[in-house]
Amino acid sequence: MAIKFEARHLLTLNDDREIFSPGAIVFDETGILYVGAPDGYSQPVDQEIVIPEATIMPGLLNGHNHAAMSLMRGLADDSPFFEWLTEHVLPVESRLLPEDIYCGTLLACAEMIRSGTVGFADMYFEVEQVAKAVQESGLRAWISRGLTESSQDKLSESVAFCQNWQGQAQGRIVTMLGPHAPYTCPPQFLEQVAEAAVSHGLGIHIHLSESRDEIRQIHERYHKTPIQLAYETGLFKARTLIAHGVHIQEEDLPWLDGLVGGVISCPVSNAKLGNGILPYRMLRDVGVPVGLGTDGPASTNSLDMFLEMKAMAWMQKVRDGKPESFSAEDALWAATRGTAQVLGHPGGRLAPGAPADFIVVDSRQPHTTPEWDARANLVYSASGADVRYVVVNGAILLREGIITTFDERALLLEAEERARRLREGKG
Ligand SMILES: [Zn+2]
Structure with a gap:
């Protein structure tokens, strides 16, 4: 199933350090199929997610x-x-x-x-x-x-x-x-x-x-x-x-x-x-x-x-x-x-054939406005809390801020309980 993401910027971190503004990425379970300008991919896709005020970058x-x-x-x-x-x-x-x-x-x-x-x-x-x-x-x-x-x-x-x-x-x-x-x-x-x-x-x-x-x-x-x-x-x-x-x-x-x-x-x-x-x-x-x-x-x-x-x-x-x-x-x-x-991993960059591992970071927040340079904003102003989507191996693990692979709330309660038991020495 091919999915396309489109956003205000896309940082490839490829050898030429290319940036597309706006940019799009298309991927399926086999890896990345396309990276570039949003109108540069003409094949049909199964799903299209457009986040105009965000940056797509390698995970x-x-x-x-x-x-x-x-x-x-x-x-x-x-x-x-x-x-x-x-x-x-x-x-x-x-x-x-x-x-x-x-x-x-x-x-x-x-x-x-x-x-x-x-x-x-x-x-x-x-x-x-x-x-x-x-x-x-x-x-x-x-x-x-x-x-x-x-x-x-x-x-x-x-x-x-x-x-x-x-x-x-x-x-x-x-x-x-x-x-x-x-x-x-x-x-x-x-x-x-x-x-x-x-x-x-x-x-x-x-x-x-x-x-x-x-x-x-x-x-x-x-x-x-x-x-x-x-x-x-x-x-x-x-x-x-x-x-x-x-x-x-x-x-x-x-x-x-x-x-x-x-x-x-x-x-x-x-x-x-x-x-x-x-x-x-x-x-x-x-x-x-x-x-x-x-x-x-x-x-x-x-x-x-x-x-x-x-x-x-x-x-x-x-x-x-x-x-x-x-x-x-x-x-x-x-x-x-x-x-x-x-x-020795082929990832860490966005390019056709590379693993479909990337993130989408919200770039319209008080602490990231105005935006003159997406790279500087990501490093000096953004935090992990600005991440909206996480894709690994073609699977969406974080969708609009919600973890899709396990019950996060139940995990937090269990972790608190286990940490307390360990600290108090019962175990
Ligand atoms: Zn260590």
């Missing part, structure tokens, strides 16, 4: 998340990191039931759909529950089980999960291996993970160079940087998603030469935890793809990628000390094409 891709941690949102904010982790987050995590992880992931999916995210890369445990929630939500996800110890059994379980779920949910689920970080996984274990990834054709999702503490610890233990350690253990032989990368130095660049994958910047998490600002320009100058992510909702509190795009633009301007160093279009690019490049 946002959240490149780093721990979705189920939405049930831990707001637990002991502003406390020192170690206290927050050991006294608040870990005790709650130890009480999590598989159903909590399903419910927490679906809660995060509801928030992501409402704020224009069409896919996310996730690292957590009880990953079958994560996969089931993704399947129900209609979103795309790159799912990995976080591996935090040197355990051959856990690695084998992880590979089995990857094989069972690879390509499930009409291809919306991609599985990866998720060694948590170089300070939680010893080098010999990272070598085993790298070998498994190469032999099973899987990508790797890992936290690297996130904090000064990590840099110091890895230097004390191995006299290396986290990037050098990752390279030498063979991780970069597989596609690797590097979450954070805040403290990547110039001396790391040779290790990143030829990297398949890239870095996912999480500016809100990096700011909230006091970790620093990604050296974006240095990485882009040597051709390392950079995408955008939120990190888990327990540390970031919000999965709104519009907020994340703003934060990325602000922080890069602060880092470089000049407003022209990072544009609104750079932020849009990171949140769509950048993340897609890191993941």
